[in-house]
Amino acid sequence: MDLLLRGVSHTYGDTQVLRDIDLAVGEGEIVCIIGPSGCGKSTLLRFIGGLERPDAGEVLLAGAPPAGSLNPLTYVFQDFALLPWRTVEGNVSLVLEDHGLSAAERREVIDDVLARTGLSDFKAALPRQLSGGMKQRVAIARALSVRPAVMLMDEPLSALDSQTRELLMDDLVGLWQRERFTACYVTHNLAEAVRLGHKIVVLSRRPGRIREIVEIDRDLADRQQADAKLDAIQRDLWQLLRDEARAADRELADDTV
Amino acid sequence: MTLSDTSAKASARGEPAGADASPEAADTRLQPVPFRGGGFRPVRVRFVGPLVFAAILVLWEAGSQSGVISNLVLPAPSEAFEAFRQLVETGQLWRHLGASLQRLIVGWTLGMSLGVAVGLMIGLFSLARAGLMPLVSALFPIPKIALLPLFVIWFGIGEGSKVATILFGSFFPTVIATSGGVDNVDRSLVRMGQSFGLSWWSIVRKIILPGAMPAILSGARISASIAIILLVAAEMIGAEYGVGAFILMAGSLFATDQLLAGVAILSAMGLIVGWLIGRAERWLLRWRS
Ligand SMILES: Nc1ncnc2c1ncn2[C@@H]1O[C@H](COP(=O)(O)OP(=O)(O)O)[C@@H](O)[C@H]1O
Ligand SMILES: [Mg+2]
Numbered sequence: 001m002d003l004l005l006r007g008v009s010h011t012y013g014d015t016q017v018l019r020d021i022d023l024a025v026g027e028g029e030i031v032c033i034i035g036p037s038g039c040g041k042s043t044l045l046r047f048i049g050g051l052e053r054p055d056a057g058e059v060l061l062a063g064a065p066p067a068g069s070l071n072p073l074t075y076v077f078q079d080f081a082l083l084p085w086r087t088v089e090g091n092v093s094l095v096l097e098d099h100g101l102s103a104a105e106r107r108e109v110i111d112d113v114l115a116r117t118g119l120s121d122f123k124a125a126l127p128r129q130l131s132g133g134m135k136q137r138v139a140i141a142r143a144l145s146v147r148p149a150v151m152l153m154d155e156p157l158s159a160l161d162s163q164t165r166e167l168l169m170d171d172l173v174g175l176w177q178r179e180r181f182t183a184c185y186v187t188h189n190l191a192e193a194v195r196l197g198h199k200i201v202v203l204s205r206r207p208g209r210i211r212e213i214v215e216i217d218r219d220l221a222d223r224q225q226a227d228a229k230l231d232a233i234q235r236d237l238w239q240l241l242r243d244e245a246r247a248a249d250r251e252l253a254d255d256t257v
Numbered sequence: 258m259t260l261s262d263t264s265a266k267a268s269a270r271g272e273p274a275g276a277d278a279s280p281e282a283a284d285t286r287l288q289p290v291p292f293r294g295g296g297f298r299p300v301r302v303r304f305v306g307p308l309v310f311a312a313i314l315v316l317w318e319a320g321s322q323s324g325v326i327s328n329l330v331l332p333a334p335s336e337a338f339e340a341f342r343q344l345v346e347t348g349q350l351w352r353h354l355g356a357s358l359q360r361l362i363v364g365w366t367l368g369m370s371l372g373v374a375v376g377l378m379i380g381l382f383s384l385a386r387a388g389l390m391p392l393v394s395a396l397f398p399i400p401k402i403a404l405l406p407l408f409v410i411w412f413g414i415g416e417g418s419k420v421a422t423i424l425f426g427s428f429f430p431t432v433i434a435t436s437g438g439v440d441n442v443d444r445s446l447v448r449m450g451q452s453f454g455l456s457w458w459s460i461v462r463k464i465i466l467p468g469a470m471p472a473i474l475s476g477a478r479i480s481a482s483i484a485i486i487l488l489v490a491a492e493m494i495g496a497e498y499g500v501g502a503f504i505l506m507a508g509s510l511f512a513t514d515q516l517l518a519g520v521a522i523l524s525a526m527g528l529i530v531g532w533l534i535g536r537a538e539r540w541l542l543r544w545r546s
Contacts, residue, residue, distance in 0.1 A: 049452055071454050081449035085467045085544040094463060095453040128546050146453065 001063045001072065001149040001182070002026055008047060008057035009207075010040070016207035017043050021057070023201060023210070025150065028180040030220075032193035035203030036241065036248035041186045042154055044208070048184055049073045049152045065149040070099045074148035078155040080135040082127040082142075088114070089123045092142045099146075109145050116178075117141040117171070133164035137171070144179075151183040157192060169195055173220045190241070194234045195223055202240050205248035211240060337517035344518060349503075354522070356498040357488055360416065361526075364423025365484040372428045372480070373473060376435025380469070381461065386436070397429040402490045409494065419491040419499075426487040427480035434476025438469030471545070474538050481530045485523065500526070 003025040010018045017040040025031045033041050046052040047059055050073060065072035082091050089110055096106045114120045117137050127135055136156060143151055157165045169192065175181070176196075187193055193200045200214040216233060223230060314334050320326040321333030328336075344350040378385040379393075401422050408418040408425075442465050450460040492501025500522050507515035 051448065051452060073452075075449070075452040077445065077449060079445055081445050083446060083464065083467070085470075085542075094450075095455070097463075098455050098459050126544050128544070142453075 001061055001065050003048065003150055003182075003184070004060040004062055005048070006058050006060065008044070008054045008059065010043060010047070010054045010056070018054070019207040019209045021208070021210060025182060025184060027063075027182050029198045030176065030183045030185055030196050031199045031201060032185045032187060032197030033201045033203065034187060034190065034193050034237065034241065035208055036205045036245040037188060038248060039203045039206050039244075040208035041203065045075075045152050045154050045184060045186055048150075049075055061149075066147060069147045069149055071095065071146035072149040074143045074146055074151055076136070076139050076143050076151060076153040076156045078158050080127075080132075080139045080159070082135055082138055084127050087124050087126055088119060088130070088138050088141075091127070091138055092145050095142055095146055113141040113145045116144065116175070131164070132160045133168055136160065136168060140172075140175075144181075149182060151181055153183055153185045155187055156185070158187070158189070165189075165192070172196060173223075176220055190234050190237050193237070194230050196220065200237065202237065205244045205251065211244070332514040332517060336514040337521065340512070340514040341518040341521065344515075350522075352498045353500050353503045356496070357492065357500045357526075360419045360423060360491070360499070361484055361488050364420040364488075365427045365481060367420070368424040368427030368484070369431050369477060369480060371424070372431025372476075373435050375428075376432040376473075377439060377461070377465070377469075379432065379436040380439025381465070390436070393429060393432050397433065401426045401487055405491060405494060414495040418494070419488070419496065422487050422491040423484045426483045430480045430483060431473070431476050434472050434479070435469060438472025438476075439465055441472065442468035470541055474534065474541065477537075478531065478534050481534060482527065485527055485530070489523065
């Protein structure tokens with residue numbers, strides 16, 4: 001299933017947040033969205049997921065979701081959004097309970113996704129017992145359990161320390177190689193974008209518009225080691241972003257005057 | 258004096274820094290950093306509570322036995338206990354306790370259930386909040402005892418008025434605790450539920466209600482104490498049995514030993530209810546650290 005954005009614009013009160021966003025996300029593709037903070041990345045993701053409606057423009061889905069998909073557009077949140085009163089198993093179960101699956105079917109799905117994310121041993125643990133990285137793995141398992149057509153990830157690794165982030169990036173690469181999931185991946189971390197993105201969309205400062213779309217055709221598996229070409233891309237992205245980020249920084253300071 | 262200026266002095270006199278022949282070397286002595294932390298964290302100290310309680314009883318008993326405390330002013334604990342023993346022996350205790358507990362359980366359960374329902378509505382629907390919250394704020398501070406005569410007219414002199422008093426008394430604090438608890442539920446969890454396509458009712462049942470549970474339970478603690486206070490007040494009008502009726506009767510006969518026994522029963526009821534709610538809290542909120 002493909003995702004298509006056409007002329008999406010939005011204004012909160014007096015501030016225009018997004019202007020004329022046109023974007024296509026193809027099946028099996030990870031599209032990273034980067035931009036200075038406050039440029040409307042999370043807002044864009046909310047539109048894509050149908051949690052909010054844009055003032056203008058449309059978000060379209062092309063084709064049918066994969067067979068058996070319970071929730072075609074599925075989020076992974078920065079703050080994990082796990083229910084603290086449910087175990088790992090219960091948190092995954094939560095999103096399956098409204099879909100008329102029998103208890104046995106649910107258990108089968110849960111066991112499967114927990115095995116795929118390496119969480120089988122943590123089935124009965126409560127969120128408070130888990131490290132940040134483990135919590136985000138649970139959130140990813142929960143997202144996988146509803147067989148999404150597109151995963152919407154809003155800075156999924158930003159709440160984690162840099163070592164855990166590396167580990168989870170490896171996990172995501174491994175997962176993508178096995179499952180070829182489609183994702184919109186919002187981040188402000190260029191290394192993440194260069195490591196995971198097939199396409200990198202650079203947004204300008206508020207109002208966010210597309211400055212540039214960079215395609216990286218190297219296979220995700222081959223991006224591990226230091227790579228001159230990827231480094232060059234990352235440097236170019238930083239060049240693009242630096243001025244925007246600086247301007248955005250100043251803009252916020254002006255707002256308060 | 259800092260370490261650096263001792264050594265500066267030492268080198269000014271042409272001595273190698275750190276040489277300890279001079280009397281000033283005493284200043285370079287190693288000292289532990291003074292400890293300034295600690296405190297401000299309650300730790301569990303066992304047995305002290307019961308010990309204080311027992312000590313007071315012993316002093317009181319000794320005072321009564323020696324005549325320091327006049328029997329007319331305050332009966333000895335042993336006399337109160339004797340009165341209590343008689344209550345048990347004559348079987349009156351179970352009569353009074355049974356009647357009281359029934360009123361308490363029915364009134365408090367109804368008040369809690371209605372309170373949670375209305376509190377959820379206020380927390381979930383803006384219209385309900387706008388319509389009901391001012392009403393709740395206006396009615397909450399009214400002492401329900403003042404309304405007792407009205408309740409007698411409305412619900413009869415029998416069980417109805419007593420249960421109604423307890424019901425109203427526990428209803429309002431529960432409403433306020435529940436709606437506050439709903440307001441404090443993490444909105445990102447609600448958004449998560451919506452993003453996974455959970456039904457409205459699932460979100461309320463599986464996210465909002467458990468999220469508001471800590472507040473609801475602390476509301477339950479308050480409403481239970483209010484319920485016991487109101488129980489006694491309600492039983493002072495037209496009740497044949499009940500701990501409150503027993504205390505009132507003892508009071509009007511100046512049977513202070515019986516009065517104290519009755520008060521001790523109330524106090525024990527409060528303790529037991531508090532303990533039960535504590536257990537419920539520990540079980541329902543075991544997901545908290
Ligand atoms: N619900 C809202 N109401 C009003 N303003 C909002 C709302 N959500 C976001 N904004 C504003 O829109 C801008 C973009 O926000 P956001 O999409 O969260 O940025 P990003 O995720 O790129 O940091 C910010 O200036 C923010 O203050
Ligand atoms: Mg954001």
